Amino acid sequence: MAEALTSEAILAATEEVLRRYGPAKATVVDVAKALGVSHGSVYRHFATKAVLREAVTRRWLDAIHEEMEKEFDPNLSAGDLLRDWLQRLFDKKRLSHTEDVELFTTFRTLVGENSAVIEYHLDHLVGQVARIIRAGVDTQEFVTDDVEKTAQAVWDATQVFHHPAHAQEWGNPHIQDAFDAVVSLVVAGLRYNRTPSATGDA
Amino acid sequence: MAEALTSEAILAATEEVLRRYGPAKATVVDVAKALGVSHGSVYRHFATKAVLREAVTRRWLDAIHEEMEKEFDPNLSAGDLLRDWLQRLFDKKRLSHTEDVELFTTFRTLVGENSAVIEYHLDHLVGQVARIIRAGVDTQEFVTDDVEKTAQAVWDATQVFHHPAHAQEWGNPHIQDAFDAVVSLVVAGLRYNRTPSATGDA
Numbered sequence: 001m002a003e004a005l006t007s008e009a010i011l012a013a014t015e016e017v018l019r020r021y022g023p024a025k026a027t028v029v030d031v032a033k034a035l036g037v038s039h040g041s042v043y044r045h046f047a048t049k050a051v052l053r054e055a056v057t058r059r060w061l062d063a064i065h066e067e068m069e070k071e072f073d074p075n076l077s078a079g080d081l082l083r084d085w086l087q088r089l090f091d092k093k094r095l096s097h098t099e100d101v102e103l104f105t106t107f108r109t110l111v112g113e114n115s116a117v118i119e120y121h122l123d124h125l126v127g128q129v130a131r132i133i134r135a136g137v138d139t140q141e142f143v144t145d146d147v148e149k150t151a152q153a154v155w156d157a158t159q160v161f162h163h164p165a166h167a168q169e170w171g172n173p174h175i176q177d178a179f180d181a182v183v184s185l186v187v188a189g190l191r192y193n194r195t196p197s198a199t200g201d202a
Numbered sequence: 203m204a205e206a207l208t209s210e211a212i213l214a215a216t217e218e219v220l221r222r223y224g225p226a227k228a229t230v231v232d233v234a235k236a237l238g239v240s241h242g243s244v245y246r247h248f249a250t251k252a253v254l255r256e257a258v259t260r261r262w263l264d265a266i267h268e269e270m271e272k273e274f275d276p277n278l279s280a281g282d283l284l285r286d287w288l289q290r291l292f293d294k295k296r297l298s299h300t301e302d303v304e305l306f307t308t309f310r311t312l313v314g315e316n317s318a319v320i321e322y323h324l325d326h327l328v329g330q331v332a333r334i335i336r337a338g339v340d341t342q343e344f345v346t347d348d349v350e351k352t353a354q355a356v357w358d359a360t361q362v363f364h365h366p367a368h369a370q371e372w373g374n375p376h377i378q379d380a381f382d383a384v385v386s387l388v389v390a391g392l393r394y395n396r397t398p399s400a401t402g403d404a
Contacts, residue, residue, distance in 0.1 A: 153383035157359040165367035181355035189391030 005037055007045045007055075014056045019102055023109045028052065054117060057110040061121045067092065068128055078136025079187040082154070085132060086183055089125070090161040094170045108164045125162075126155045133190065142190040150190070157186050207239055209247045209257075216258045221304055225311045230254065256319060259312040263323045269294065270330055280338025281389040284356070287334060288385055291327070292363040296372045310366045328357045335392065344392040352392070359388050 010031065017030045028049050032039040046052035068089060072081055097104045111117055130151035136142030144150040160166045161179050169175060215236045219228045230251050234241040248254035270291060274283055299306045313319055332353035338344030346352040362368045363381050371377060 149379075149383055150387070152380065153387045156362050156380055157384050157387060159362050159368070160358050163367075165365075166361070177351075178354065178358055181351055182359050185352070185355045185359060185391035186387060187391075188394045189387035189389075192390045192394035 005035065005041055005045070009035065010042055010045050010052070011056050011059050014052055015060070015103075018056065018106045018110070019100070022102070023053075023106050053110055054114055057107065057114065057117050058120065060107050061111070061117070061124075064092065065121075065124045065128075068125065072132075072135060078132060078139065078141045079191065081135065082129070082132045082187060082190070083183050085128065086158055086161065087179070090170075090179060093162050093164075093167075097164075097167045097170060104164070104167070122155075126151050129154050136190065143192065144190070154186055154190070158182060207237065207243055207247070211237065212244055212247050212254070213258050213261050216254055217262070217305075220258070220308045220312075221302075224304070225255075225308050255312055256316055259309065259316065259319050260322065262309050263313070263319070263326075266294065267323075267326045270327065274334075274337060280334060280341065280343045281393065283337065284331070284334045284389060284392070285385050287330065288360055288363065289381070292372075292381060295364050295366075295369075299366075299369045299372060306366070306369070324357075328353050331356050338392065345394065346392070356388055356392070360384060 013034045014031050017026045032042050216233050219232045230241050234244050
């Protein structure tokens with residue numbers, strides 16, 4: 001049996017076990033049982049339970065990162081690219097919360113217990129926002145002298161629509177209006193975000 | 203004793219009892235004991251424990267509202283007024299979290315268990331943001347055709363700096379930079395938040 005066992009199979013089984021038992025109770029023995037192998041076989045792929053949990057968390061986050069990475073539509077303005085990107089992220093988070101709240105809560109716990117994983121996740125997504133902002137600066141649609149810092153500000157200003165602490169609000173009937181209003185304000189800000197000294201046209 | 207007992211004295215004692223025992227354990231009997239009166243005397247002022255808890259929560263929130271209500275400095279632009287207001291709110295929340303985390307957590311629980319109180323609090327503060335935005339629209343510094351909606355968008359875009367779910371982040375050494383970047387983006391957006399059809403000067 002152990003010969004055919006792949007890391008991918010272990011990770012898929014771990015996700016299923018975590019969903020079923022929750023992160024507090026799930027054990028490596030449960031994962032081994034689900035696969036019909038000894039726990040030693042699992043440990044040959046993942047040295048400790050902590051390593052296995054981190055690997056399954058990264059796998060889950062990588063799936064989000066990959067879905068969020070799309071080629072830019074050259075016909076869209078940077079403002080529309082940013083709006084689309086934030087909307088996709090919001091829809092994805094909202095759907096994963098409503099469709100499978102146990103899995104959402106499980107991964108929230110797993111991500112929360114590992115600050116390196118949080119950083120990995122945020123760096124990736126804020127990096128994607130930075131790419132869009134840089135495209136907007138290149139076409140002179142956006143104004144900023146610090147793309148990274150501005151990307152972080154866009155991320156922070158839209159926390160209500162992606163930070164899991166706000167997941168309870170995502171079912172609110174007015175949430176899409178709130179999203180539209182915040183994103184309009186942010187995009188307008190990117191088109192006019194000048195330092196006071198540079199503001200001759202206010 | 204009961205003749206001299208005022209509602210204000212009961213509310214102050216209730217806050218102290220909540221701070222000491224936490225919202226799960228504090229009882230009306232504890233409040234009465236702290237005041238050296240019978241619990242019947244307390245009930246003559248507040249018919250139920252729920253009514254007493256709501257009153258003490260509103261009193262705490264009213265203190266915040268009052269501190270946040272200041273006359274506008276006529277020498278400041280609306281952008282600077284808004285920045286100052288948001289900074290004061292952030293400083294106040296951050297301080298109350300770090301100085302007395304038990305009381306902060308207690309009131310977070312109390313506010314969280316009463317949606318009418320949350321609404322009361324948010325209406326008040328978002329109303330103050332709307333006042334500042336309206337002043338900016340009057341002087342043509344800000345552009346918006348819906349002051350209330352835009353005030354809500356400013357509130358939502360700055361949640362990281364006032365929503366208690368983000369309190370853990372307030373000790374981050376970069377949090378003031380993050381605040382400055384978000385507020386700059388928001389103020390820039392207010393100065394340029396036009397609907398697409400009205401944007402002839404983009």
